[in-house]
Amino acid sequence: MSEEFKLEIVNPEKSFLSKEDVTEVLVPAYEGDMGILKDHISIISFLKPGILKVFSKNGEDKYYVEDGIIEFKDNTLSILTSSIFSLDKIDRSYVSQSLSDTEKLLSKEDLDDQSRFLISQKIDVLKSISSN
Amino acid sequence: MASLDDLKKRILSVKSTQKITKAMKMVAAAKLKRAQENAEKGRPYSEKMNNIILNLSNGISDKENAPKLLAGTGNDKVHLCVVLTSDRGLCGGFNSNIIKKAKAYFTKITSEGKNLKIITVGSKGYDQLKRQYNDKIVNKISFKESKNINFFDAEKVSKIIIESFQKNQFDVCTIFYNKFKNVITQIPQAQQIIPLKSSETGNDNEKDNYEFEPDEDEILSNLLPKNISTQIFKAMLENSASEQGSRMSAMDNATRNAGEMVDKLTIQYNRSRQAAITKELIEIISGAESL
Numbered sequence: 001m002s003e004e005f006k007l008e009i010v011n012p013e014k015s016f017l018s019k020e021d022v023t024e025v026l027v028p029a030y031e032g033d034m035g036i037l038k039d040h041i042s043i044i045s046f047l048k049p050g051i052l053k054v055f056s057k058n059g060e061d062k063y064y065v066e067d068g069i070i071e072f073k074d075n076t077l078s079i080l081t082s083s084i085f086s087l088d089k090i091d092r093s094y095v096s097q098s099l100s101d102t103e104k105l106l107s108k109e110d111l112d113d114q115s116r117f118l119i120s121q122k123i124d125v126l127k128s129i130s131s132n
Numbered sequence: 133m134a135s136l137d138d139l140k141k142r143i144l145s146v147k148s149t150q151k152i153t154k155a156m157k158m159v160a161a162a163k164l165k166r167a168q169e170n171a172e173k174g175r176p177y178s179e180k181m182n183n184i185i186l187n188l189s190n191g192i193s194d195k196e197n198a199p200k201l202l203a204g205t206g207n208d209k210v211h212l213c214v215v216l217t218s219d220r221g222l223c224g225g226f227n228s229n230i231i232k233k234a235k236a237y238f239t240k241i242t243s244e245g246k247n248l249k250i251i252t253v254g255s256k257g258y259d260q261l262k263r264q265y266n267d268k269i270v271n272k273i274s275f276k277e278s279k280n281i282n283f284f285d286a287e288k289v290s291k292i293i294i295e296s297f298q299k300n301q302f303d304v305c306t307i308f309y310n311k312f313k314n315v316i317t318q319i320p321q322a323q324q325i326i327p328l329k330s331s332e333t334g335n336d337n338e339k340d341n342y343e344f345e346p347d348e349d350e351i352l353s354n355l356l357p358k359n360i361s362t363q364i365f366k367a368m369l370e371n372s373a374s375e376q377g378s379r380m381s382a383m384d385n386a387t388r389n390a391g392e393m394v395d396k397l398t399i400q401y402n403r404s405r406q407a408a409i410t411k412e413l414i415e416i417i418s419g420a421e422s423l
Contacts, residue, residue, distance in 0.1 A: 013174060
């Protein structure tokens with residue numbers, strides 16, 4: 001039991017998910033994927049587009065996130081994000097729509113490296129979702 | 133005195149007005165419930181966001197080089213005021229209260245010799261401000277088309293604000309909205325969002341040692357624009373709950389007043405009907421007597 005910690009995912013509109021029995025969370029942090037276990041050091045980081053994996057006793061849940069901030073403190077992981085979708089329920093048409101939108105963005109020339117990186121990340125993830 | 137027919141018409145018209153206000157009250161009550169729920173659901177996000185910002189700004193070692201959104205431009209000359217109002221009327225003193233608060237602030241600012249810029253969100257605020265402050269209004273935004281308050285709208289507003297901040301078009305930004313306390317009470321609020329006021333980020337006696345990835349500055353510069361969207365979104369949610377609450381109590385009053393008016397008019401109607409009958413009787417009797 002001691003291996004579990006609390007996970008909260010909040011949207012601007014509502015609380016998206018709250019779980020007490022999480023054993024591990026894999027977040028697509030800005031500087032690379034990051035696995036968080038119980039008693040992790042307090043950390044603040046932000047997310048890049050990617051797949052968020054939540055492991056608990058009952059198995060594994062996957063979510064697609066576009067951006068967000070994570071904060072881990074006192075064995076509570078808070079994830080603030082404005083766009084998160086459960087991978088099981090994600091709308092195919094949304095994925096393809098979003099994919100073509102982001103590809104259009106990439107073709108613009110006045111991008112700095114950072115946003116170019118984020119956009120290509122997003123495209124990769126979206127492609128992998130749609131190919132599944 | 134009005135004739136019987138006129139009175140009858142009047143009673144009818146008041147009654148139909150009452151029907152409308154009653155229906156509006158019902159609608160507002162239903163919407164209020166939803167708006168209130170939304171406002172409550174949105175709270176954790178903005179609270180958490182505030183907490184993180186607070187922790188971050190405490191963790192920043194080099195205050196001098198802090199992002200401008202946090203520290204300000206160092207000047208205090210141009211004030212941008214974002215006035216959030218509703219798109220619809222018939223909601224009691226809701227809009228007037230915000231405008232009153234905002235106008236008091238405007239007068240203070242201008243008397244101190246500072247420049248004023250206004251962005252109005254919601255058409256009612258624009259209508260009330262354009263007469264006096266037309267030359268100060270730099271932008272007007274209205275979300276009449278969107279049915280529900282959503283985060284995208286808030287992001288649109290904050291984008292406009294941040295863009296003009298980056299062009300150095302203002303130094304201080306304040307938003308005006310109504311804070312929802314309960315159905316009867318809404319408190320007009322002025323909240324400064326740029327630079328972020330340290331008093332509003334809460335107490336800083338518990339300091340945590342966080343690990344940051346990437347470093348504080350980068351997170352902060354990423355987070356602060358988001359925080360502005362969040363604050364605006366929060367204000368919009370509070371505003372919509374306040375609007376419905378205000379409308380509900382205004383319509384409740386209107387319904388009651390209409391009821392009182394109907395009662396009064398009905399008494400008047402009955403009296404004059406009785407008077408007419410009595411008059412006719414007297415005429416008949418006196419006519420019969422004279423024969």
